[in-house]
Amino acid sequence: MLSAWSDSVREGNGITILLLFIVAFSLIQGWTRGASRSAGKLAFFLGDALLRLISIGISVPFTLWLSPKASAWLESLGSQIPDRELKLWEQIYYTFVKSMADFALLRFAVLFMISYCLIVFILRLLVSLTIGGSLGLFGLKKDKPSTIASRLAGAGIGAVMGVARGIVVIAILFIWVSLYPDHSFSRYVESSPVYQDGAQAVMEPLSGSLVRDKLPVFTQSVQEELNGIMQQKYEVIDHSIPEGIEQTAAHVVKGTATDEEKARKLYDWVGTRVSYDYDKVKAYEEQRIWHEQTPQDTYDTRSGVCIDYARLYSMMARSQDMKVRVVTGRGYNGQGGYGPHAWNEVYLSEKQQWIPLDPTWAQSGNWFNPPRFNETHIKEQVF
Incomplete structure (x- = not known):
């Protein structure tokens, strides 16, 4: 020895x-x-x-x-999000409160x-x-x-x-x-x-x-909760749905009967109405300048990058009482590699399943739940 x-x-x-x-x-x-x-x-x-x-x-x-008692109390606090644009400290506060209420592992760890x-x-x-x-x-x-x-x-x-x-x-x-x-x-x-x-x-x-x-299983559960916490972030930030966006979404899905039809109509609208902002990407890649924008900004300018497409789609779908997620990860760049990307997943109640869709790529083909979607999209975070 x-x-x-x-x-x-x-x-x-x-x-x-x-x-x-x-x-x-x-x-x-x-x-x-x-x-x-x-x-x-x-x-x-x-x-x-x-x-x-x-x-x-x-x-x-x-x-x-203490944990279940705290969950009920935090749930009541989290349900009081003001129906307006939140300040930064309010975004942090409500994201933390809702995450503590919804995620048992996080709540247990903090308490x-x-x-x-x-x-x-x-x-x-x-x-x-x-x-x-x-x-x-x-x-x-x-x-x-x-x-x-x-x-x-x-x-x-x-x-x-x-x-x-x-x-x-x-x-x-x-x-x-x-x-x-x-x-x-x-x-x-x-x-x-x-x-x-x-x-x-x-x-x-x-x-x-x-x-x-046991520890790897526990770690996987922690990772899933972290993904959920990040989802809470966008739910809080984009909690208030502007009237114009809600009215537009209602007009787009008018006459549809199923969640799949609604999801497809919204996918077509966002994918064809919003133009990709190459200048925003260039400013970030060359100067590390990131222009943060809200779904309202994307709606007004009809311009954005993948995360902006995904957040606007998510807000429009939520305004029509649909369950939707923003997903970030890696997307195929057409040159044999993958780059940072964002897209959506929407829940179809009639089929009881989540399906993927990519409104950013809508003008290049059918990216509404196509076969082999996961071969071109590598999921890392779900919001």
Whole structure:
């Protein structure tokens, strides 16, 4: 084992060097402090870890109890969006409130962190007012070590703390490797024998299948919620539907009987009435100047880029009580590659399914739910 570690150090493996440095640094700290101060630091380390575990144990059930109650309260706040153009701080506020109300993982995470911090503070205060001083948990005496025996004992305690700190680092790396097993950094981490030994001896027996099997599923759920949060952003920003846009949408879909007919009529209207703004793209690509515009701007000027087409389509569809999304990702550029792009997905209630459509490309062909749509559109975010 030691020979593999030394070989890894000679080869310059950064993970091995970092983990061994943590242990060596802690050992030197222990030697400098001596036995009494090192023991105090170790007691503080263990006591603080115990306090945090207790706080987590209290915070989890408390948050589970509080979350549904908070959801109902936040839902009432989120339903009070003013029917006018919102200021920036109002957009941020209502996006956060609606996201907290609608997404359980986000709500749990925020409430958990708030309750956890409060409980840690309360417990630390109680300990400091009762037994903290006598145990030296919050006020350590700075006695200088005077004997070799004290320094040696301190070095041993420091080494123990170094190993504990190293295990924390290994745990973080273990989670990364479990989430991204094929990433180049993950392979680099796994090339460290120190990491391998630590993961096999500590992390795998403790975590079992939890990290490797459950964490990726949990991460996928988090990603889905993040996509939903971004969707809330545009729902809040474009919440107020101008009368002119609503009237135009109603006129366009007049006489239709199904969601598919409505969606197609709106697709044709946006795709043929709005012209692509090449100057806006050029200004961004050459000067990094982005001209943000609202759906009203796009409607008035009849000009925009893909995100503007998609936002205007979304607003017109919502004005007719349709479920619609703005999707961003990569679109085929006709030259063998893909570039940034935006389009829509609309829900057809009669078929109970979401279908894709691309009003920006409407003048180049039929991009209303065509076959093999996903071969030219790579979805990254759904708004």
